[in-house]
Amino acid sequence: MVYYSMLVFALSQGLLYAPMALGVFITFRILKTPDLTVDGSFVFGMTACAAVTIAGHPVLALFVGAAAGALAGFFTALLQTRLEVEPILSGILVAAGLYTVNYTVLGGQSNLYLQYDTVNAAGSPVKEASPTVYKSFSALFSGVDSPFLDGNAQVLLLTLVIVVLLTAALGVFFFTRPGMAIRATGDNEEMVRASSINADLARTAGVMLANSLVALSGALLCQQQRYADLNCGSSMLVMGLASVIIGQVLFGDRGIVGGLISAVGGSLVYRVVIQAAYKVNMPSYTVKLLSTLIVVCALAVPLIKRKLASTGKGAAA
């Protein structure tokens, strides 16, 4: 039972970060340009979501969070296409600038809890927790008293529904004309420019889509943990890349839909491994090195597989 609740928690966290992995997959694998806006747009989604949630619109807040990410992506793409700034540098610049934006959205502080000022029955001012989508969803289970359907399992269920819908929608989108244009731009920008497709537009759409997914992840996390914090974006890109690469290693290269699903799978596996690493009774400062080693191993696997394949052929011949 202990392991059940830990596993459910790790999977629910994996799903919360899955849209971020999908976003990183789009820039890293489809557009084939690493996008470092992620660390900033994740927090932008979180802060925009927090502000709207506190205003009393939890569902709208998720959309606003995603839109905030799209806006961040728009500026990154603008730097890339109009000012011809290196993609890596554009992302770093926008992420750095977003720090100020996020700080302002939080009202000049670094941490914002999802609560609002109101008066209680006795007429004295109190702080009341703002409603979130996860709270409303949990209310549906108020009559259910099963150890298998605890708070973590409820978070898991709702996030699973969102992530499945999202992955399916993306899977369909990348076979429509605009989706194909984004894929073609990533595959061969020269060819795309030579044909009648507007490559800059396709690239902009791709980066905006990716960052809106990243920001949605931040928005979901904000409502689940019920606070927004400026520090929450650190090492997000590394986590996203780790998820995409682990997914690819475990599930192989299987086209666009397979790629999307394996990014989600990679996010789940990554959180389970990290949870296990913290469970181990070793000093917690070693986990950083361990998580780096996991990513390096995942990165090395494709090469090792190729080497093994070639030596195998050599031995057979």
Next chain:
Amino acid sequence: MNKLISVILSAMILTTTLTACGGSPKTPTGSANGGEKDAYKISIVQPMSHTSLDQIRDTIVAELGNSGENIVIDTKNANGDSTALSTILENCKAEGVDLVIPIATSTAQSAKAVFDGTGTPIVFAAVSDPAAAGLTGEDCQNITGVSNNIPAAEIVKLIFNFQPDCQKIGFLYTSSEANSVSTIAAAKAYCDQEHIAYEEVSIANLSELQTAAETLISRGVDALYTGNDNTIASAMATYTDAAYAAGIPVYCGADSMVADGGFATIGVNYVQLGRQAAAMALKIVEGTAPDDLPYETLSDYAKFVNLQAAGRFGASFPESAYEGYDVLVEADGTSHFGK
């Protein structure tokens, strides 16, 4: 296909091995403390390592260890990875911890979310503004703790104690640290009210520290103040080198920062904070409901000076200014910190 299977298998083996080594050394930890099964389990979770946070943790561990109660203490550290906080706390919950002590604001907020509905008592340590952090509402029956808020008037008094003719104060802080920001915001409000001139510069990360300090100095401040700021506390040498070269004293919000080169502090005594948090935890261990324990502020502020630092910026303050201050670092560099 064989390779795919082998990769999945090796990943599974890795995970199982990790989990397995997690299980075995745990049992001796439990039996070492009396061998009784019903030892009270307390987890202390901190977001990162640095002198002040480590001091709180060490004090709590020592105080709980000396209490004579049958307590098993487990300390965890997220090492600056904010996504790890809830993972660590979930592990604590899964292991059936009886009480959790989160250190710093976001750790306490994560603890509230993770332990929601379990009834496990949470005793936070070092949260500047528990109400703004959402730790005092009606859904916080199981949450109490110790705030590290410092009254703004005390900070300004500290500066004018040494420099009665100070014209302008410079505030330097990390904008992502809730604790530091709220201390400076309160100090600024107090200065506005008392018509004291000030300049402020915030940094986003450590690489900006030196430039920020020099910017303030170039604006003609007579004194620099930094609150209990975890980021700046980790680079006091950079900060004080820039300030002392210009002959400007650095006042700060923590004794550890004075031990690392700051001039004087009225601030959080982290040992005192740890003691108060440990005392609250012990009351809960003995059966008091957390709901009956409102959160506390510090009962005793720490006042320390660093005489070596005073020499570095060429201080010529009268003897009387030093009354009531403990010497943390002697003029020859002998440190009494942590003794």
